[in-house]
Amino acid sequence: MKKLLVLVLFFLMLGSIFAQSNSIGVFGGINVSNMKIENYNNNDSKSLTRFVCGIKYQRVFSKPFVIDAGIVYNTIGCKIEVNWRNENNEDLGTYDAPWIHQYLSVPVVFGYKFGDTFSIIPKIGFQMSYLMDSRIKATNNGVTYENKLDLEYYNRFDFAGVVDVELCYIFNSNWGVFFDLSGKYSFTNSANFINIFKDTTFHHYSLLTVLGVKYSF
Numbered sequence: 001m002k003k004l005l006v007l008v009l010f011f012l013m014l015g016s017i018f019a020q021s022n023s024i025g026v027f028g029g030i031n032v033s034n035m036k037i038e039n040y041n042n043n044d045s046k047s048l049t050r051f052v053c054g055i056k057y058q059r060v061f062s063k064p065f066v067i068d069a070g071i072v073y074n075t076i077g078c079k080i081e082v083n084w085r086n087e088n089n090e091d092l093g094t095y096d097a098p099w100i101h102q103y104l105s106v107p108v109v110f111g112y113k114f115g116d117t118f119s120i121i122p123k124i125g126f127q128m129s130y131l132m133d134s135r136i137k138a139t140n141n142g143v144t145y146e147n148k149l150d151l152e153y154y155n156r157f158d159f160a161g162v163v164d165v166e167l168c169y170i171f172n173s174n175w176g177v178f179f180d181l182s183g184k185y186s187f188t189n190s191a192n193f194i195n196i197f198k199d200t201t202f203h204h205y206s207l208l209t210v211l212g213v214k215y216s217f
Helices: 002-018
Strands: 019-038 049-061 066-083 089-113 117-139 143-148 156-168 177-187 201-216
Touching: 019 177, 049 089, 049 201, 066 117, 066 201, 089 143, 089 156
Parallel strands: 019 066
Antiparallel strands: 019 049, 019 201, 049 066, 066 089, 089 117, 117 143, 117 156, 156 177, 177 201
């Protein structure tokens, strides 16, 4: 985690030397995610929709090139088929259970700004994430069954590529609203179940839509 913070601070310090304007924004939205599962017999998974929120710091250079760095509370995963049993080992049936991963993510993206009052900013970059929690749960007849998973079997650090486009409208010299659409693909194998699923790999991918407000200074 310290390495993530050091890298973000480096980009911010570099940007402060050449920056023309700065802004800080807060946002919330929806993250639709799934998981690419390879080398496993039952590799069918369904998309999972969860809430996402965060803050971001943006610098606009004189060209105008753009750099964004943020901190995001990011819940991603997928739905997988699970056979549930109760504490008496009675079969409760098979359900599409959400497999939920909670990450603290630090995206860093670079782009080019088109426009002024209304702007379009295509961006590309990467996202570093740290896994905080993983669990599988399902609801049957109003009762929720939940299994918190041991993080020992996961790669706590995740590295993903990001493609992003931001639409922004500035009301005055300070305040504006923005809509952001981004796609992410994880290059890291998120799980490490060597003794259970040999040679099986798990890669997250997601589509994120958020709406936010920013203050420029």
